[in-house]
Amino acid sequence: MEVQKETEKGSALSRRAARRDRELELRRLDAIAAASSVFAAKGFDGAQMAEIAAAAEISLASLYALFSGKEELYQEVVLAAGASVRRAVQEAVAAREDPRERLLAVIDSLFSCFEDDGNLLWIHARGPRSLPWKIRQSIGAQSVADFQQWNAWVADRVRDVQRDGGMAGLEADVVAAAILGAVSNTAGQWIESPDGRSLSELAAPVRALFRRVISNEETQ
Amino acid sequence: MEVQKETEKGSALSRRAARRDRELELRRLDAIAAASSVFAAKGFDGAQMAEIAAAAEISLASLYALFSGKEELYQEVVLAAGASVRRAVQEAVAAREDPRERLLAVIDSLFSCFEDDGNLLWIHARGPRSLPWKIRQSIGAQSVADFQQWNAWVADRVRDVQRDGGMAGLEADVVAAAILGAVSNTAGQWIESPDGRSLSELAAPVRALFRRVISNEETQ
Numbered sequence A, B: 001m002e003v004q005k006e007t008e009k010g011s012a013l014s015r016r017a018a019r020r021d022r023e024l025e026l027r028r029l030d031a032i033a034a035a036s037s038v039f040a041a042k043g044f045d046g047a048q049m050a051e052i053a054a055a056a057e058i059s060l061a062s063l064y065a066l067f068s069g070k071e072e073l074y075q076e077v078v079l080a081a082g083a084s085v086r087r088a089v090q091e092a093v094a095a096r097e098d099p100r101e102r103l104l105a106v107i108d109s110l111f112s113c114f115e116d117d118g119n120l121l122w123i124h125a126r127g128p129r130s131l132p133w134k135i136r137q138s139i140g141a142q143s144v145a146d147f148q149q150w151n152a153w154v155a156d157r158v159r160d161v162q163r164d165g166g167m168a169g170l171e172a173d174v175v176a177a178a179i180l181g182a183v184s185n186t187a188g189q190w191i192e193s194p195d196g197r198s199l200s201e202l203a204a205p206v207r208a209l210f211r212r213v214i215s216n217e218e219t220q
Helices: A002-046 A049-056 A060-066 A070-094 A099-116 A118-126 A133-163 A172-192 A199-215 B002-046 B049-056 B060-066 B070-094 B099-116 B118-126 B133-163 B172-192 B200-215
Strands: none
Touching: A002 A049, A002 A060, A002 A070, A002 A118, A049 A060, A049 A070, A070 A099, A070 A118, A070 A133, A099 A118, A099 A133, A099 A172, A099 A199, A118 A172, A133 A172, A133 B172, A172 A199, A172 B133, A172 B172, A172 B200, A199 B172, A199 B200, B002 B049, B002 B060, B002 B070, B002 B118, B049 B060, B049 B070, B070 B099, B070 B118, B070 B133, B099 B118, B099 B133, B099 B172, B099 B200, B118 B172, B133 B172, B172 B200
16 A cells, blocks of 8 residues: 555656656757757857747746757757758658659758758758857767768668669769759858749759759760 | 159159068968968867967067958958869869860869868868858858859859750759859868878769769750
8 A cells, every 4th residue: 555655656756757858858849949040040159048048938047957058059959950851851752662763852852841941941051060160079070970971871862773773883972962062052052142933943953953863874 | 853863762662662562462371371271270269360370470460460350361261262262273174175074174173172272171161151150241241252153153164065065954053053062062071081082083973973964965
């Protein structure tokens, strides 16, 4: 009886603890989402913790309880943005069968992501290499590693096409870097001077270029 | 006689003034070269004016007489790096006749530039979009404008190929963004994890990719 009471009490406590964990996690996600908008609008230097707390509708003290400071929050934003883009692209790729269509879906889905969430584009356009130097030393390492893994994942999609007889003689890593570089640069140019097209409309000309690389055999 | 004396005195003064201008210009170039190394090694935040002055072998006071501060010096370094890369590429392109070879020379010469001067790669890899936010507002504008003009110049080389019957149906600006993005991304990956090849050896696989885009006709 005593034991059961203890157990009930324990389970009530753990339910409360679990609820508290969930609340903390939600608050954390709100803070990251708010920080993402503020960093996208003002950059790392211009963003202020108080403004992020206000946007997340939490107190400044709560924000500092969740993150040691702006550096840690920025890291979380960059990592979350990268993870979110990769997840969306991987889902789009998984929905297709043909290896060539799977590779081209990388291009379309990247532009769709950027169109759906403007913050992702800003954060992506700055990229891991553009992290403020002093924070790059420690926190940049993770996002550089993520990016390398990401490039490797795209390169594997190139190899799928090669196993199917396409793009013989090309280096998969270089094709992947070219696809990601073409998307970043095209989207980055669009940020600086939007040309009247929507971001997802920019996918077509980039796709057309790589479709040509994919469809044709080596001629020299 | 009096007049002639005056003239001689004036011309001696102007020679001295001209000499002083030349000296100032040389000092300015030394400072930019020194700053380029320090920024490449330590980034914007980590670089210190005193260290740059020491590397340029001028006094800190002289450095501040030439540049209002680190922001202005950084801008000069970014602009000089961009100008130096563009000049080298344009010379390499001018040395060729065939429009396809001229376009492919953009790729080779970019990698050669980076190999010849490692600072250029670091500064290029960070690019205009990665300028610290608060300085980007004012000084970033020029380097963004330079980059757009640069992309437009490469797009004109694509149009030369199109006038010659190649790459029909592709958007010249997108092909240019893809070429520059592919080079940046490949070189950027190499900075993070050099794979044993030299930078100029990386030109071949990037060139192979775009040679395929150039040589083939649309298939769909």
